[in-house]
Each structure stands twice: as structure tokens, then as C-alpha cells.
Amino acid sequence: MPLSIEAVPVLESNYVWALHDGSHCVLVDPGSAAEPLAFLGDKGLELSAILITHHHWDHTEGIDEILARHPVPVWGPRDDRIEQVTRPVGEGDRIDIEPLSLSLEVLETPGHTRSHIMLHNNDMLISGDTLFSIGCGRLFEGTPEQMLASLDKLAGLPGATSVYCGHEYTVDNCRFALQVEPDNATLQARYEQAQRLRDNNRITLPSTLAEERAANPFLRVREPAVIDAANQREPGTGDDPAAVFGVIRRWKDG
Numbered sequence: 001m002p003l004s005i006e007a008v009p010v011l012e013s014n015y016v017w018a019l020h021d022g023s024h025c026v027l028v029d030p031g032s033a034a035e036p037l038a039f040l041g042d043k044g045l046e047l048s049a050i051l052i053t054h055h056h057w058d059h060t061e062g063i064d065e066i067l068a069r070h071p072v073p074v075w076g077p078r079d080d081r082i083e084q085v086t087r088p089v090g091e092g093d094r095i096d097i098e099p100l101s102l103s104l105e106v107l108e109t110p111g112h113t114r115s116h117i118m119l120h121n122n123d124m125l126i127s128g129d130t131l132f133s134i135g136c137g138r139l140f141e142g143t144p145e146q147m148l149a150s151l152d153k154l155a156g157l158p159g160a161t162s163v164y165c166g167h168e169y170t171v172d173n174c175r176f177a178l179q180v181e182p183d184n185a186t187l188q189a190r191y192e193q194a195q196r197l198r199d200n201n202r203i204t205l206p207s208t209l210a211e212e213r214a215a216n217p218f219l220r221v222r223e224p225a226v227i228d229a230a231n232q233r234e235p236g237t238g239d240d241p242a243a244v245f246g247v248i249r250r251w252k253d254g
Contacts, residue, residue, distance in 0.1 A: 003100060005124070005164065007203050010035045013167045014058050015205070017126065024048045024099035028126055029166055033062035037069065048099045052076030052085060053128025054116040059166060060084070077108075079115035095119065111147025112137030118150075120157060125209065127165045133207040134190060135173035136218040138253060144246035151219060159210030170194040170204035173216075176252050180217040180229045187215040221245045 004022070007015040010032035017028040018039055025045040029052060030036050040047055047070040052060060054077065063074065063084045075095050076085035089095060091108040104119040109130040116137075119126040129137035130150055139147055174191035181187055190211065194204040213219050220226045221244040230237045230247040237247050 003102065005162075005206075006039075007205065008035050008039050009168075009203075010062070011058055013169065015164075015166060015168065015203070016062075017164050018045075019100065019102065020045050021100055024097075026051060026097055026100060026102065027066065028164075029053055029059035029128060030062035030066055031058040031060065033065035036062060037066060040070070046070075046099075047072050049095075049097050050074045050084075051095065051104075051119060051126070052082055053118065053126065053130075053166065054113045055079050055081040056113065056129070059128065077115040077117045079113075089117065107150075107153050109150035109153065111139055111142035111150045114141040116150075120161065122158065122161070124162045124164060124206075125154070125157065127163055129166050131163060131212065131216075131218075132165045132167060132173055133163065133170040133194075133205060133212065134177050134187070134216045135169055135252070136216075136249070139249060144249060145242045147218075147249070148221065148242050148245045154209060154219075157209055159208060159213065161209045162206040163209060163212060164206050168198075168203060168205070170207075171198055177215065177217045180248060180251070181215075181220070181223075181225050183225070184215060186211070190215050217248050218245065221248065 006018045014031045016030045016036050019026045025047050026049045027036050049072050073087050074084045075087040076082050078088040089106045093106045095104045107118045109116050109118050112129045171194045197204050221241045227239050230244040233251050234247045237243050
């Protein structure tokens with residue numbers, strides 16, 4: 001059976017991504033245990049591993065309870081704050097989950113946290129809280145320069161890459177992005193699509209990198225319209241990408 005990727009909603013806005021082949025499963029960022037455990041049980045899946053993108057509690061709180069029932073390897077960043085990680089990884093490392101024939105490359109993406117990682121292959125990007133659909137994570141432990149450098153690592157990935165982020169923020173992110181680029185037709189269409197999906201209690205994810213490049217202001221800080229918006233927001237910003245990024249992030253944090 002080909003790999004399936006399903007979202008398990010937890011907490012207020014989080015998704016635990018479940019990658020499975022009908023028999024074996026990997027869970028990503030379990031911020032709660034009850035819902036992922038029920039998912040495994042309902043589908044009769046054997047857990048093979050847990051993958052963690054960063055240390056925040058809403059991505060890790062469920063690990064211990066899940067491990068108590070399913071003692072499996074936990075892959076994650078090199079960060080002492082995630083005590084359950086048994087397979088620490090960093091930039092350029094590969095995560096191989098043999099039961100699923102799944103191989104993922106690790107990207108270190110500091111900014112949201114100092115040790116955040118993203119995971120990718122030719123088909124998917126597990127972006128945690130670094131890249132959201134039409135947004136990016138707050139800079140809790142990093143600088144605009146760091147976060148922009150992290151996002152710039154995505155430049156070489158194919159546009160068709162599916163983006164699986166950690167939260168359902170798309171509608172709100174679109175509302176903000178339209179303040180930055182009100183004339184962006186792709187963004188307007190994405191907003192309308194996301195609203196329809198949420199109105200029908202459906203998730204807005206995954207998006208694709210091509211869609212994000214066309215509509216996400218945090219990936220568009222070198223575009224004239226975004227530069228102009230940043231300079232209107234904070235006159236004198238200029239066109240340095242990191243400076244523009246910083247303005248847009250402060251504006252969003254507002």
C-alpha cells in the first residue's frame with residue numbers, strides 16, 4: 001500500500017501527522033496522546049517511530065504516554081529540552097524508517113526555536129512551526145536573519161512538494177497576508193479556498209511549495225510589492241531581505 005498521510009487534530013489548532021501504509025505508522029509532533037493512540041487503534045496500525053520538529057510542549061506533550069504503550073525510537077533535534085529523543089539528528093542527516101520504506105532528509109531551521117528541524121524528501125516537507133501555509137512561526141529564539149536563512153533552504157525543493165505544517169492557521173494567515181499584498185490574485189484565491197474548507201470542517205493542508213512561493217509573504221520578501229508594503233509600514237526599511245522579513249514578522253505579531 002502506498003504511503004498515506006493523515007492529520008490527527010489535537011489541542012486547539014495542532015495536527016499530529018500520521019504517515020502510514022495501512023500496517024505501520026510514524027507520528028509527527030504528538031502534542032497530545034489520546035487522539036493519536038485512538039487513531040492507531042482504530043486503524044490497527046503498529047507504531048514504528050515518533051518524529052519531533054522542536055521542543056514546544058504542544059508538539060511533545062503526548063510522547064511519554066505514547067511510548068508507554070508503544071516503545072519506539074524518537075527522532076528529533078539535538079536539544080536537551082526534548083528528553084525523549086533517542087535518535088538525535090541535524091543538518092543533512094537522514095531518517096530511515098524501514099517498515100515504511102520512508103527516508104527523510106533533515107534541515108536545521110532555527111528561528112522559531114534555536115534547534116527546530118524540518119524533514120523532507122522529493123514529495124513532502126514536514127515543516128513543524130517554521131513554515132505555515134501563508135505564514136511562518138514566531139521568532140521565539142531566533143532573529144529575522146536566521147529565520148529567513150532557514151526558509152531560503154527551501155528554494156531548491158520542487159514546487160510540487162507537499163507542505164505538512166503543525167497548525168491550522170491558514171485562514172488567519174491569509175487575512176494578514178492580504179494586508180501585505182492585497183492585489184495578489186493567488187493569495188485571494190487561497191483565502192477563498194481555505195474559508196470554504198473550514199466552513200465545511202475540512203483541513204486546509206497540505207499546501208504546496210509552489211503555492212507558498214506565490215502567496216506567502218514570508219517567502220516573498222524579495223518581491224517589489226512586499227518590499228513596498230514593508231517600507232510603508234516602517235519607512236526607511238529599504239530592500240534588504242532580512243530587514244523586510246523583520247518588518248513583516250513584527251507587523252504580523254502586531
